[in-house]
Amino acid sequence: MRYLSRRKFIKLCSAGAAGLGLAQTPLPSVAAAFTAASRGKPVVLWLQGAACSGCTSSLMNSTYPQLKQLLQDIVEMRFHPQLVSTQLTLEALLQVAQEHRGRYILVLEGAIPTAKGGVYGLIHRTEQRTSSFLDVVQTLGQGAKFILAAGTCAAYGGIAAAQPNPGDCVGANNLLPADKVLNVPGCPPHPDWLIGSLAHVLMYGEMPERDDFGRARVFYEGVVHDNCPRRQYFDNSNFALVFGEPGCLLEVGCRGPMAFADCYNRQWNGGQNWCIRSGGPCLTCTHPNFPDGTTPVFKRMPNVSVLGITTTADTIGKVAAAATALGVGIHLVGSYLAGRIGTKVPVKGGENHG
Numbered sequence: 001m002r003y004l005s006r007r008k009f010i011k012l013c014s015a016g017a018a019g020l021g022l023a024q025t026p027l028p029s030v031a032a033a034f035t036a037a038s039r040g041k042p043v044v045l046w047l048q049g050a051a052c053s054g055c056t057s058s059l060m061n062s063t064y065p066q067l068k069q070l071l072q073d074i075v076e077m078r079f080h081p082q083l084v085s086t087q088l089t090l091e092a093l094l095q096v097a098q099e100h101r102g103r104y105i106l107v108l109e110g111a112i113p114t115a116k117g118g119v120y121g122l123i124h125r126t127e128q129r130t131s132s133f134l135d136v137v138q139t140l141g142q143g144a145k146f147i148l149a150a151g152t153c154a155a156y157g158g159i160a161a162a163q164p165n166p167g168d169c170v171g172a173n174n175l176l177p178a179d180k181v182l183n184v185p186g187c188p189p190h191p192d193w194l195i196g197s198l199a200h201v202l203m204y205g206e207m208p209e210r211d212d213f214g215r216a217r218v219f220y221e222g223v224v225h226d227n228c229p230r231r232q233y234f235d236n237s238n239f240a241l242v243f244g245e246p247g248c249l250l251e252v253g254c255r256g257p258m259a260f261a262d263c264y265n266r267q268w269n270g271g272q273n274w275c276i277r278s279g280g281p282c283l284t285c286t287h288p289n290f291p292d293g294t295t296p297v298f299k300r301m302p303n304v305s306v307l308g309i310t311t312t313a314d315t316i317g318k319v320a321a322a323a324t325a326l327g328v329g330i331h332l333v334g335s336y337l338a339g340r341i342g343t344k345v346p347v348k349g350g351e352n353h354g
């Protein structure tokens with residue numbers, strides 16, 4: 001059986017299309033090993049709760065493996081509300097889960113409404129029985145080998161849990177054992193993050209190394225701000241004040257200093273482009289506090305405040321440590337103290353900034 005060492009796997013997953021060239025994107029190798037490793041085609045049950053289906057749409061954009069290959073050759077997707085043509089009833093779904101207890105992968109898309117016993121998220125109703133997403137997630141979560149929380153809503157609540165949140169929507173970690181849940185945040189998550197996270201648990205039978213927010217480090221370790229092609233503008237205090245201008249996008253709402261994700265390297269749509277290179281600010285869609293803690297969009301990020309700690313020179317060490325734990329770039333704290341952020345110098349001219 002062709003099998004990748006974990007070290008090689010991590011190396012391949014870390015490399016993005018931008019770094020390798022599209023023809024050498026890493027996932028063909030991962031996909032091949034994935035296919036070989038997943039003999040017997042593991043059962044995957046994909047449930048949608050308080051979701052917009054954007055995470056599924058992102059999965060459909062996967063390049064290596066393509067969705068068809070994933071569904072035909074790699075996994076046995078026994079339940080998905082959109083991708084699998086099935087008349088599977090809730091009873092049959094529970095039976096599948098029972099038959100494969102301890103072995104199936106449960107993928108959750110969307111947050112879990114918990115108010116009033118889950119009544120805001122009913123997914124099945126017969127004359128005899130009404131079932132909420134909350135009920136089904138709790139039942140299937142117990143029997144799953146691993147649970148992938150696909151997207152920021154499933155991981156942390158996300159947009160579905162934004163204020164005022166009448167349905168008391170929560171992420172998977174609020175309800176299910178953290179040792180089983182692998183968060184794959186993003187709004188939506190990159191298809192490589194989804195496939196790579198799934199590949200890891202299937203190939204090695206255990207969790208990848210995770211950060212404090214339950215995300216695989218291989219995809220979520222780098223800070224967008226620290227790897228940004230517009231970083232030189234930031235360092236020179238050159239800020240775009242309207243969209244379309246060259247310059248750092250901080251003044252038009254960039255949250256790159258808070259964002260942990262490898263978009264700058266991997267890029268989107270088969271390695272074509274990504275938010276900042278296409279002229280849009282990073283909205284830090286992978287952050288546990290997205291969107292409430294990262295809005296208003298397109299407005300300058302408020303001054304850095306970390307756990308109420310005053311950002312004086314005396315406390316920069318503590319602030320930096322807390323900032324790291326919260327997913328705030330250390331560099332930002334230093335720049336704030338240096339007074340760089342707040343200087344508003346528009347950039348003239350039209351030089352290339354991609």
Ligand code: SF4
Nearest residue numbers: 225228248249254256
């Ligand atoms: S604030 Fe945004 S645009 Fe500016 S350097 Fe950081 S990540 Fe890039």
Ligand code: SF4
Nearest residue numbers: 263275282283284285
């Ligand atoms: S650049 Fe920022 S907003 Fe865009 S996908 Fe990456 S983390 Fe999300």
